[in-house]
Amino acid sequence: MLQTDTLHTKFLELVKSAEAQNGATLLESRQAAFKRFSNNGFPTIRSEQWKYSNITGLLNDALQVPVEPLAVKETQDAGAALLVKLHAPAEWLTILTINGKLHTIQRPTGSKEDNLQISDVQDFLLSTEDDGDNDTVVQQAINKPFSLLNRALFLHGLQLEVKANSQVNIPVHIIHYYTGIENTFLQTRLQLKANKNAHLTVVESFIADSSCKNVVVNHAAETLLAAEATLDHFLVQQLNEQTNLILSEVVRQEQQSDYKNHVISLPFARFIRNNLDIALKGTYSHTDMHGLYMVSPQQVIDNSTGINHLRPNCTSNQLYKGIVADKGTGTFNGRIYVHLDAQKTNAFQKNANLPLGEHAVINSKPQLEIYADDVRCTHGSALGQMNNQQLFYLLARGIKQEIAVKLLSQAFVNEVTETIEQESIRSYVADLVEKALDQM
Amino acid sequence: MSNTSNDILEKVTTGDYEYGFSTEIDMEYAPPGLNEETIAFISAKKSEPDWLLQWRLKAYKTFLKQQLPRWQNFELPEMDLQAISYYAAPKKKPELKSLDEVDPELLKTFEKLGIPLNEQKQLTGVAVDAVFDSVSVVTTFREELSKVGIIFCSISEAIKEHPELVQKYLGSVVPQSDNYYAALNSAVFSDGSFVYIPEGVRCPMELSTYFRINAKNSGQFERTLIIADKNSYVSYLEGCTAPSRDENQLHAAVVELVALENAEIKYSTVQNWYPGDKDGKGGVYNFVTKRGICLGNHSKISWTQVETGSAITWKYPSVILKGDYTSGEFYSVAVTRHKQVADTGTKMYHIGKNSKSRIISKGISAGEAQNAYRGLVQVGPNARNARNYTQCDSLLIGDRCGAHTFPYIESKNNTAQIEHEATTSKIGEDQIFYLNQRGIDTEKAVGMIVNGYVKEVLEKLPMEFAVEAQKLLAITLEGSVG
Numbered sequence: 001m002l003q004t005d006t007l008h009t010k011f012l013e014l015v016k017s018a019e020a021q022n023g024a025t026l027l028e029s030r031q032a033a034f035k036r037f038s039n040n041g042f043p044t045i046r047s048e049q050w051k052y053s054n055i056t057g058l059l060n061d062a063l064q065v066p067v068e069p070l071a072v073k074e075t076q077d078a079g080a081a082l083l084v085k086l087h088a089p090a091e092w093l094t095i096l097t098i099n100g101k102l103h104t105i106q107r108p109t110g111s112k113e114d115n116l117q118i119s120d121v122q123d124f125l126l127s128t129e130d131d132g133d134n135d136t137v138v139q140q141a142i143n144k145p146f147s148l149l150n151r152a153l154f155l156h157g158l159q160l161e162v163k164a165n166s167q168v169n170i171p172v173h174i175i176h177y178y179t180g181i182e183n184t185f186l187q188t189r190l191q192l193k194a195n196k197n198a199h200l201t202v203v204e205s206f207i208a209d210s211s212c213k214n215v216v217v218n219h220a221a222e223t224l225l226a227a228e229a230t231l232d233h234f235l236v237q238q239l240n241e242q243t244n245l246i247l248s249e250v251v252r253q254e255q256q257s258d259y260k261n262h263v264i265s266l267p268f269a270r271f272i273r274n275n276l277d278i279a280l281k282g283t284y285s286h287t288d289m290h291g292l293y294m295v296s297p298q299q300v301i302d303n304s305t306g307i308n309h310l311r312p313n314c315t316s317n318q319l320y321k322g323i324v325a326d327k328g329t330g331t332f333n334g335r336i337y338v339h340l341d342a343q344k345t346n347a348f349q350k351n352a353n354l355p356l357g358e359h360a361v362i363n364s365k366p367q368l369e370i371y372a373d374d375v376r377c378t379h380g381s382a383l384g385q386m387n388n389q390q391l392f393y394l395l396a397r398g399i400k401q402e403i404a405v406k407l408l409s410q411a412f413v414n415e416v417t418e419t420i421e422q423e424s425i426r427s428y429v430a431d432l433v434e435k436a437l438d439q440m
Numbered sequence: 441m442s443n444t445s446n447d448i449l450e451k452v453t454t455g456d457y458e459y460g461f462s463t464e465i466d467m468e469y470a471p472p473g474l475n476e477e478t479i480a481f482i483s484a485k486k487s488e489p490d491w492l493l494q495w496r497l498k499a500y501k502t503f504l505k506q507q508l509p510r511w512q513n514f515e516l517p518e519m520d521l522q523a524i525s526y527y528a529a530p531k532k533k534p535e536l537k538s539l540d541e542v543d544p545e546l547l548k549t550f551e552k553l554g555i556p557l558n559e560q561k562q563l564t565g566v567a568v569d570a571v572f573d574s575v576s577v578v579t580t581f582r583e584e585l586s587k588v589g590i591i592f593c594s595i596s597e598a599i600k601e602h603p604e605l606v607q608k609y610l611g612s613v614v615p616q617s618d619n620y621y622a623a624l625n626s627a628v629f630s631d632g633s634f635v636y637i638p639e640g641v642r643c644p645m646e647l648s649t650y651f652r653i654n655a656k657n658s659g660q661f662e663r664t665l666i667i668a669d670k671n672s673y674v675s676y677l678e679g680c681t682a683p684s685r686d687e688n689q690l691h692a693a694v695v696e697l698v699a700l701e702n703a704e705i706k707y708s709t710v711q712n713w714y715p716g717d718k719d720g721k722g723g724v725y726n727f728v729t730k731r732g733i734c735l736g737n738h739s740k741i742s743w744t745q746v747e748t749g750s751a752i753t754w755k756y757p758s759v760i761l762k763g764d765y766t767s768g769e770f771y772s773v774a775v776t777r778h779k780q781v782a783d784t785g786t787k788m789y790h791i792g793k794n795s796k797s798r799i800i801s802k803g804i805s806a807g808e809a810q811n812a813y814r815g816l817v818q819v820g821p822n823a824r825n826a827r828n829y830t831q832c833d834s835l836l837i838g839d840r841c842g843a844h845t846f847p848y849i850e851s852k853n854n855t856a857q858i859e860h861e862a863t864t865s866k867i868g869e870d871q872i873f874y875l876n877q878r879g880i881d882t883e884k885a886v887g888m889i890v891n892g893y894v895k896e897v898l899e900k901l902p903m904e905f906a907v908e909a910q911k912l913l914a915i916t917l918e919g920s921v922g
Binding site for chain 1: 511834841843848849855858862
């Protein structure tokens with residue numbers, strides 16, 4: 001397994017080469033983050049948060065931590081062709097990154113979208129240790145091991161910011177494309193900021209091609225919604241068995257903001273871990289969290305979500321559904337935390353799992369932690385096979401077993417995909433989900 | 441919040457503990473401290489056979505290697521295990537031939553607690569084993585029970601008279617190395633009850649043990665072992681109280697249940713240890729390991745608990761569903777107020793095929809108390825057609841208390857069917873309003889709502905206990921709960 005000492009050597013190299021380019025603030029932030037990371041190192045299955053996912057094999061010795069930007073083969077001209085190959089919807093504003101580095105920005109004809117700023121994240125960080133954000137929950141979230149490691153070691157990143165009182169009318173599609181890298185432990189970063197009363201829709205696709213070998217992507221995202229801002233955020237993970245993803249997203253919401261998050265984890269990556277921590281810091285805010293995880297044989301998908309109600313009159317709604325194939329492991333760990341001040345909270349959480357193979361492993365841990373009394377918090381978790389009666393109904397009408405199973409699986413996942421309001425995004429996701437169902 | 445509700449809250453947080461008196465009686469103590477000498481002292485005092493002393497010493501060695509758990513949701517207070525006396529017994533050794541020989545002070549104590557030790561005065565037909573600090577004082581109805589072959593006595597006697605049974609099953613469900621407090625208990629356990637129901641016997645009466653901590657600076661480490669042989673049935677009740685003292689007292693018991701083929705064990709607890717005063721001073725730390733195993737096919741174990749006392753309650757009565765077609769149940773009401781902490785729940789291990797489990801947990805949190813449900817439902821790779829249903833609800837009374845739910849669901853078999861649901865809310869204003877409109881005052885309304893809320897669990901208690909439990913709930917939430 002990767003040792004903290006090895007990482008430290010790499011870190012020193014990185015600091016040396018980055019010193020000249022970056023400002024002192026960023027360097028300090030990197031140093032502080034690394035120091036905190038090395039206090040505890042990588043989590044083990046003894047840690048409550050990582051109880052069901054062992055990462056010792058994942059972070060193998062062969063992995064290298066790049067200390068300077070990776071060379072990209074694809075020329076600037078190849079960008080447009082690549083986007084076609086990757087089935088990027090042409091009517092969206094598309095941002096292509098290759099191995100973490102910004103490569104192409106493609107706007108549909110006639111669109112201006114000058115209220116959206118796209119920049120390199122190296123300029124500044126949304127939150128540093130001393131930016132005055134003293135909320136314990138936010139601090140805990142940004143101080144999780146992989147978030148810290150990302151902050152210390154990231155090479156590339158992207159920042160999107162929408163101007164106040166404006167809307168970006170078309171979806172912004174960020175394609176994180178990984179190609180031609182081997183034995184790499186890559187740290188990439190995304191920062192989203194919706195200013196007051198702004199609206200933005202972001203679709204992130206994680207795509208790896210077959211030339212990747214033994215790659216672990218540690219992707220960290222920080223999202224900020226100012227008052228009255230709305231942000232629809234979709235994460236679609238299409239990776240292959242040689243690529244692993246650890247995703248950590250920290251979201252902060254000011255009053256009357258509305259954040260909708262969809263995490264769609266498709267089969268075939270070896271390992272996916274989704275950390276999602278949301279802090280409702282302003283009154284009358286709302287959050288939707290929708291998740292779909294389709295676990296193929298031998299695959300591990302582990303979802304860890306935390307919704308933190310810190311102020312009164314906020315609502316949250318969560319629905320996570322998983323289909324787990326034989327010998328796959330699907331985990332849902334969701335926590336609703338209601339702070340003493342967060343009266344009139346209404347929080348709902350639901351997790352449902354469908355095991356497809358005999359040795360499908362499913363872990364579910366829905367948690368409520370409530371310190372305010374005038375609240376309504378509910379959670380439910382269910383696990384069970386397909387309804388035999390439904391299956392019989394279909395078989396009796398001459399439908400083949402595989403097709404009947406697929407139909408019922410589709411009905412099971414539709415509950416999640418149907419929550420997508422935007423027609424074009426819904427069909428983009430539904431197509432991918434249908435293909436994945438065929439292959440499971 | 442209306443004034444009436446505030447008044448009610450005021451009462452809830454100031455209600456007194458009814459069983460807080462202490463008994464003046466000549467006591468014999470082991471010198472405080474935990475070491476091999478203490479263990480030898482306890483063992484010698486109880487004139488135990490050598491195998492048990494060796495067993496205790498082995499447990500002590502295991503204990504030294506154990507570390508305090510750190511995963512809990514509350515702050516575990518520092519406890520000086522060397523300052524506690526591990527053996528405290530009334531000096532006048534009660535010979536168990538007849539009740540007349542029992543120290544009248546002791547009898548008075550139990551009478552005051554409402555425990556019928558005098559068989560003549562018995563109306564309810566409940567056999568009682570009364571445990572006072574470290575020793576069992578008296579066990580009633582023994583002769584009648586022995587007619588059908590049932591053994592009901594203190595575990596100390598069982599060790600002497602039925603060593604083969606004790607040796608076979610002691611530590612078989614809760615191994616010495618299970619956890620910190622189970623290891624400690626295995627090393628220093630003092631007394632407790634032993635029940636053996638022979639094959640094909642349905643126990644004709646409720647068996648009951650009443651635990652009383654009286655001595656200062658002592659801990660109670662009782663050990664209960666219940667074995668239900670093939671095709672037998674037993675219902676067992678347990679009650680507990682302690683005097684009000686400023687120091688915290690430790691209660692670290694181990695309860696083991698073994699159900700063989702087709703047997704059924706029903707274990708009910710009404711726990712009312714001293715909860716400490718309203719500032720959180722004093723009170724009993726109730727750190728208990730309770731576990732049953734459905735060893736034979738078609739066996740059933742059911743836990744019912746009403747938890748109202750203790751400064752900290754930390755226990756998870758569990759069932760290992762080893763046989764096929766076995767069934768485990770857990771019904772719990774946990775009420776916390778003032779600064780009480782309850783972290784309780786259950787674990788259901790599905791190992792055999794076609795096993796079923798059902799969990800109903802109701803938490804009520806008032807004042808500044810923290811009430812947590814923590815549970816595990818685990819389905820092993822060979823446990824085909826396992827079925828679980830879990831429901832845990834929490835009710836909050838007051839804006840400074842907390843209610844938490846930490847369920848773990850782990851399934852390794854696709855034929856499992858598991859459902860879990862939980863809600864947390866306060867008593868609905870519309871519900872109170874509805875009752876108010878029908879001429880029922882707020883206090884009674886709250887009482888009715890809470891009674892309805894816990895009814896599902898109280899119904900599972902044997903009748904004698906259900907009455908007591910209802911009374912206890914009323915006292916505990918006095919003013920707010922009818």
